[in-house]
Amino acid sequence: MNRIPGYLKNEFGNLSKISINDRNFNTILGDLEELIYYLNDIGEHSWIIPIIKNLFSKIHVYRSYGDAVTYIRKFISWSISRNRFEIAFEIYDFLEDLFLYQTDLGYDNILIELWVEACKKFVEMKEKKYLLLSIEKLNTHLKIPQTNAQLYHFFYTCNFLW
Incomplete structure (x- = not known):
């Protein structure tokens, strides 16, 4: 909370009180996606990647690993279309870390294709x-x-x- 700019502290103050479960997951997923769009609109890009990583972990828990990867990949095109290349690169880097965790250190088509x-x-x-x-x-x-x-x-x- 201390790293959040002053004008956003009221907006983010209650985030720690939110609990996510099966019933409210889709609603919160939509809200977090809207939050990403809002942060982009106001120029607070440094918060987008942590939220995308959080989205990945929640989708992985409540849906599946494949759904989580597919969902966050859509933010690559979204960020490139808004000339936020650093966000797209960080998403690729995050996916690389995920794929490295699940593979041996040999020749890996998935990482290469990424x-x-x-x-x-x-x-x-x-x-x-x-x-x-x-x-x-x-x-x-x-x-x-x-x-x-x-x-x-x-x-x-x-x-x-x-």
Whole structure:
């Protein structure tokens, strides 16, 4: 609460008193999404990522992991359409952490595709800073392929990079 700007303290004062359960989950989900839009409108972007991460954890609890990933991915396009590239990159980074937690450290198509998607989005928007960061992340995940399918995927991805 101490890091919230003074003019928002009244708005956020009762957040800790809210309890989420099966009955009110959808309502609160909608309210939190509206809060993200409101924070964007008033220029308080630093709060959007923590709320998106919280949304992910709640959706994971009350629905499923897949629903949670799908739900927060929609904020990537939303943030890019509003030229909030830092938010989109942080969402990609958050998804990377989630996927890394669930995989071995070998060749991982999902992580590679995640960063290929990020590269494509940042190329389309001509956003060089986040494109370079995305390419760097992509290069870290491009390991030596072990199977024929991975080898094909590896060359496809390298072709995209070149």
